[in-house]
Amino acid sequence: xxxxxxxxxxxxxxxxxxxxxxxxxxxxxxxxxxxxxxxxxxxxxxxxxxxxxxxxxxxxxxxxxxxxxxxxxxxxxxxxxxxxxxxxxxxxxxxxxxxxxxxxxxxxxxxxxxxxxxxxxxxxxxxxxxxxxxxxxxxxxxxx
Amino acid sequence: xxxxxxxxxxxxxxxxxxxxxxxxxxxxxxxxxxxxxxxxxxxxxxxxxxxxxxxxxxxxxxxxxxxxxxxxxxxxxxxxxxxxxxxxxxxxxxxxxxxxxxxxxxxxxxxxxxxxxxxxxxxxxxxxxxxxxxxxxxxxxxxxxxxxxxxxxxxxxxxxxxxxxxxxxxxxxxxxxxxxxxxxxxxxxxxxxxxxxxxxxxxxxxxxxxxxxxxxxxxxxxxxxxxxxxxxxxxxxxxxxxxxxxxxxxxxxxxxxxxxxxxxxxxxxxxxxxxxxxxxxxxxxxxxxxxxxxxxxxxxxxxxxxxxxxxxxxxxxxxxxxxxxxxxxxxxxxxxxxxxxxxxxxxxxxxxxxxxxxxxxxxxxxxxxxxxxxxxxxxxxxxxxxxxxxxxxxxxxxxxxxxxxxx
Numbered sequence: 001x002x003x004x005x006x007x008x009x010x011x012x013x014x015x016x017x018x019x020x021x022x023x024x025x026x027x028x029x030x031x032x033x034x035x036x037x038x039x040x041x042x043x044x045x046x047x048x049x050x051x052x053x054x055x056x057x058x059x060x061x062x063x064x065x066x067x068x069x070x071x072x073x074x075x076x077x078x079x080x081x082x083x084x085x086x087x088x089x090x091x092x093x094x095x096x097x098x099x100x101x102x103x104x105x106x107x108x109x110x111x112x113x114x115x116x117x118x119x120x121x122x123x124x125x126x127x128x129x130x131x132x133x134x135x136x137x138x139x140x141x142x143x144x
Numbered sequence: 145x146x147x148x149x150x151x152x153x154x155x156x157x158x159x160x161x162x163x164x165x166x167x168x169x170x171x172x173x174x175x176x177x178x179x180x181x182x183x184x185x186x187x188x189x190x191x192x193x194x195x196x197x198x199x200x201x202x203x204x205x206x207x208x209x210x211x212x213x214x215x216x217x218x219x220x221x222x223x224x225x226x227x228x229x230x231x232x233x234x235x236x237x238x239x240x241x242x243x244x245x246x247x248x249x250x251x252x253x254x255x256x257x258x259x260x261x262x263x264x265x266x267x268x269x270x271x272x273x274x275x276x277x278x279x280x281x282x283x284x285x286x287x288x289x290x291x292x293x294x295x296x297x298x299x300x301x302x303x304x305x306x307x308x309x310x311x312x313x314x315x316x317x318x319x320x321x322x323x324x325x326x327x328x329x330x331x332x333x334x335x336x337x338x339x340x341x342x343x344x345x346x347x348x349x350x351x352x353x354x355x356x357x358x359x360x361x362x363x364x365x366x367x368x369x370x371x372x373x374x375x376x377x378x379x380x381x382x383x384x385x386x387x388x389x390x391x392x393x394x395x396x397x398x399x400x401x402x403x404x405x406x407x408x409x410x411x412x413x414x415x416x417x418x419x420x421x422x423x424x425x426x427x428x429x430x431x432x433x434x435x436x437x438x439x440x441x442x443x444x445x446x447x448x449x450x451x452x453x454x455x456x457x458x459x460x461x462x463x464x465x466x467x468x469x470x471x472x473x474x475x476x477x478x479x480x481x482x483x484x485x486x487x488x489x490x491x492x493x494x495x496x497x498x499x500x501x502x503x504x505x506x507x508x509x510x511x512x513x514x515x516x517x518x519x520x521x522x523x524x525x526x527x528x529x530x531x532x533x534x535x536x537x538x539x540x541x542x543x544x545x546x547x548x549x550x551x
Contacts, residue, residue: 020164021163021164021494022163022495025490025494026545026549029487029546029549030549033548033550053486053502053517075484075486076484076546076549076550077484077486077487077490113490118486
């Protein structure tokens, strides 16, 4: 299985190769459009991360030691960025999620697309996922 | 008649390229661009005249002080105020309103009423919330059906307990031009003090504080072609003298003793500390520029341009314009059901077009319309009809794109 970091480097390379702001924007819209939306019952306050401008819902679970994550937002662009994040860490071992520090936003024009405030918001989400992964890891039975 | 193409040459930034496209700057309600004349005035000041004002007898201090006071006189004339001592330099509209709210706290008693409207920017809501909380006064909020204020409906909210009325001259979301002269008259019938937030009006309307007869009028320099960090609080002398000085320190005292001090008179008594004198000097230059171009010509052009913009927006499928004001100035905001305004603004930015998305610091008004966010377009006199056409065309394309991916 490819590591999160390897997958991320591949994404950064491919995204930067698009080299046109509108194409990059459309690429992220495309990811958002293809992602399965959360249903109305899943868009609860508990699953809500409230950004200044857009709402983000996140459902993160673990099965054994692997992370499973689904995202949605009322902003297609933010949903697209979160889909990148979810795609990188979804199905990966919790240990690697805890060790992972996202770089794909700073190393691509995504940072300019989403602007500084949203960028901080997405890092808060990443920190929250990391915190939950740490908690789940510590609850898992340790090998003897 | 304005020669817009020629005027645009005065604004170097309008020739910037954004994401490979010519900049179309339509966010003037957030801040305006600065003409060369104002930039030159700033450079001139720092190259030849810079010194702190009213604090030295040397030549540079005298030059700096004279230029600052000349700017004060220019401001007074610009807003038709007969006494330049009634013009106080502040750091912006928000600062001015906070100065008045904090300064009038001592005049309020429990049960007194402060009246604002649902249209207000947060800067004309929060200071009053705070002062009401501190004094036991009650904050009353006039509803804004259609994103406008009806003078008669507003009058019904004014009563013997109304001590302060604070409203915008122009809404920063719907562009509604409020009937401020009537509101001031109604307020004075009950002895209330009336503050008008002129942030959005100062450039696109012809402001005459004596005709409005308000007690206070405030605005920000950066919405009238000046740099940020400078603003104006105008007040009738007797109203300004009611304000307990908020900014205490150097430059506003007469005598300082161990346990008490006396303050000098207006306007300096409300300008404690070193003011943004270079900003003030630049504000003077900005208003002189507006006068040279023609205040009435600017106002007329902007009024026609915003109506044209509104008309073009109404041709686009899916757009819902916020409010239907009787008179619109400078601003039009809209939302598209099912499409986030942030996505729209980013799509337009990809095409070099600058608009604003969000609540525009006017959450009460957005709540009235039951929406979370909107897009705001605010052209100025240096924008062209062709730019509005290009922006609307890009908006149409953006909505097709976003609606396509959103299904």
